Amino acid sequence: MKSGVIMQIKTHSRRAAARDLAWRLREKKTFGLVAFATAILCGAAGSAQPPSVPDLNGAYVLEDVEGSGSWTGMQTRYPKADLLNPQAGGPGGGGRGGGRGMATDGKPHGPGETYVVGNGGCGTSGVPGMYSRSAAISIVQGKDAVIMAAEVPGARHIYMSAKHPDFSALPRSAMGYSTGHYEGDSLVIDTVKLAGGMVAGGGRIGPDTHLTEKYRLLPGGKRLELTFTWSDPSIYRKPHTYQMFYAKQPADSVALEEWCDSSDPRQKESITPPPQQ
Amino acid sequence: MKGLRNVSSRAITVTNRLPTIPGRRSKRVKVFQKPLISGPLSYRDKPSCNKSDASPPVRKYRVTVQENLCTFAPVGRRARPVGGVAASAVLLVLTGVGAFAQGGRGAAPAPPSDPHDLSGVWELRYDSANVARASLLPAVNDAALNTQLAKDRHAVRWCNYVGLPQLMNGTIDIVQSDREVVISSEARSIVRHIYSDGRKHVSLETFDNTTNGNSIGSWQGNTFVVDTVGFSDQGVTGIPGGGFRTTGSHLVERFRLLSGDRMVVTSTWTDPKVYAKPQVYQYIYYRSDPNYVPRLTACDPFDEERAQLLTDGPRGQ
Numbered sequence: 284m285k286s287g288v289i290m291q292i293k294t295h296s297r298r299a300a301a302r303d304l305a306w307r308l309r310e311k312k313t314f315g316l317v318a319f320a321t322a323i324l325c326g327a328a329g330s331a332q333p334p335s336v337p338d339l340n341g342a343y344v345l346e347d348v349e350g351s352g353s354w355t356g357m358q359t360r361y362p363k364a365d366l367l368n369p370q371a372g373g374p375g376g377g378g379r380g381g382g383r384g385m386a387t388d389g390k391p392h393g394p395g396e397t398y399v400v401g402n403g404g405c406g407t408s409g410v411p412g413m414y415s416r417s418a419a420i421s422i423v424q425g426k427d428a429v430i431m432a433a434e435v436p437g438a439r440h441i442y443m444s445a446k447h448p449d450f451s452a453l454p455r456s457a458m459g460y461s462t463g464h465y466e467g468d469s470l471v472i473d474t475v476k477l478a479g480g481m482v483a484g485g486g487r488i489g490p491d492t493h494l495t496e497k498y499r500l501l502p503g504g505k506r507l508e509l510t511f512t513w514s515d516p517s518i519y520r521k522p523h524t525y526q527m528f529y530a531k532q533p534a535d536s537v538a539l540e541e542w543c544d545s546s547d548p549r550q551k552e553s554i555t556p557p558p559q560q
Numbered sequence: 561m562k563g564l565r566n567v568s569s570r571a572i573t574v575t576n577r578l579p580t581i582p583g584r585r586s587k588r589v590k591v592f593q594k595p596l597i598s599g600p601l602s603y604r605d606k607p608s609c610n611k612s613d614a615s616p617p618v619r620k621y622r623v624t625v626q627e628n629l630c631t632f633a634p635v636g637r638r639a640r641p642v643g644g645v646a647a648s649a650v651l652l653v654l655t656g657v658g659a660f661a662q663g664g665r666g667a668a669p670a671p672p673s674d675p676h677d678l679s680g681v682w683e684l685r686y687d688s689a690n691v692a693r694a695s696l697l698p699a700v701n702d703a704a705l706n707t708q709l710a711k712d713r714h715a716v717r718w719c720n721y722v723g724l725p726q727l728m729n730g731t732i733d734i735v736q737s738d739r740e741v742v743i744s745s746e747a748r749s750i751v752r753h754i755y756s757d758g759r760k761h762v763s764l765e766t767f768d769n770t771t772n773g774n775s776i777g778s779w780q781g782n783t784f785v786v787d788t789v790g791f792s793d794q795g796v797t798g799i800p801g802g803g804f805r806t807t808g809s810h811l812v813e814r815f816r817l818l819s820g821d822r823m824v825v826t827s828t829w830t831d832p833k834v835y836a837k838p839q840v841y842q843y844i845y846y847r848s849d850p851n852y853v854p855r856l857t858a859c860d861p862f863d864e865e866r867a868q869l870l871t872d873g874p875r876g877q
Binding site: 340402404405407408421423424425426427428429430432434435436437438440446448449450453456457458460534535537538539540542543544545546 | 677679714717718719720721733735736737739740742744748749750751753755757759762767768770771772774792794850851852853854855856860861862
């Protein structure tokens, strides 16, 4: 009797163990299937992931790589634009009333002498002028946008998502409208609808001008290479390309403010720099 | 006091009864409950409320006040472990009550997907501001206020950079990286850089004070707390509620996402030369249409008609 009970218990236990084993196997099988599907999905997701994003965050200051010694001098070092109509004039590009650095009286001025260059109106950020200033450029890489700002009013908002606003109905502006993407170690930006103005190397901006910029950190990570390419079949015979270089500032740098008050009469003036060493 | 954070992080433990394996203990899993109700209830059109609006528990819910915002939160602490059926019933009841409680204006506002992601374009609306009258020091008399007003009018007349707090009084564009949060404004102002990489304030002995000052930020729970010093006294210096920014001003801002694509920013100004007690005000921003492209407001200091209007005031036609 006793053994019969034990037998029953053992039998029951065996059956229970068998059921448990079946559950476990089923669970394992299910787990295996889930694991297999997950691995496939992960693999697919991995192959569909965007390329790694280069870290361009930080502040950058324009370098005078040619040693031209002045901001105006730097402008003369860029390759000349191949224009369809070199005689056609363009709108002035100076931030203080046009022709920055050019005396309005047309007379030569000696070193240290001040002269009037414009009306004294304070400029705002604009493309490409903001990249030629002595003030630092900040690059901030967000989730769906990159912000580029100088230390004057305004900022470029570069849409990094394929889903961006429709720019077609918007008016031309100093910043234009930009979309961007990453290509390997570079940030590539396309910009349209820029307001008129001058471009380094004698180029111009028209209503249909297209700008492509490529930002890349050079080996070592301390210098930024920026390649501008301007294309507009109504202005250029071939795309106008040139490069600028920037020194990356220490990570703990802070953005400053290039203060400007249009009511200050000194805002109208410039000064001839002394001879450079 | 309960807040949205408490509601959204509330968890209940339920007993998983599917399937039950003979000889094995049933599994216990933790289910994180979605925010049942987040955001004001009957206060949906009221951006703020006073502490007097706080109510005793009614029908398992309580209206509470957090940073002057009315919040409708379920009463009670973490739920005890209950059975699956019971848990489902509780969830169903709570959700049903919540949906009912949201009122008859369509679906409930969606909770913020990532409470630490402030990025986007945000705008103020007519009901955005909750500003109290400032408590000024006796030295800040009418003469001092008139001097400050004249300076601000000069800054507007000549298209100077407006700086804080004026740049926050309109549409703002926030982009954040893992090191900083930048805020650009349609107002004529420098971009705000709020460094969130753990750094301290820059030394004010070497810093050239600016209209935006030097800002550092950090997350405290779901609130982004921004601390700003190093202001200049240039630009448009007026502070909502009264008083003005000086080189000795200190600003603390608390950014927090609300449900329904809204963000609340609580600003607290202190200044030993201006305020008898901290000046606190609150703005609720609404997320802009995703197709809206913010642009810097144009300003021409040499526009004579504009200059005449700003300096002489309107004249008879």
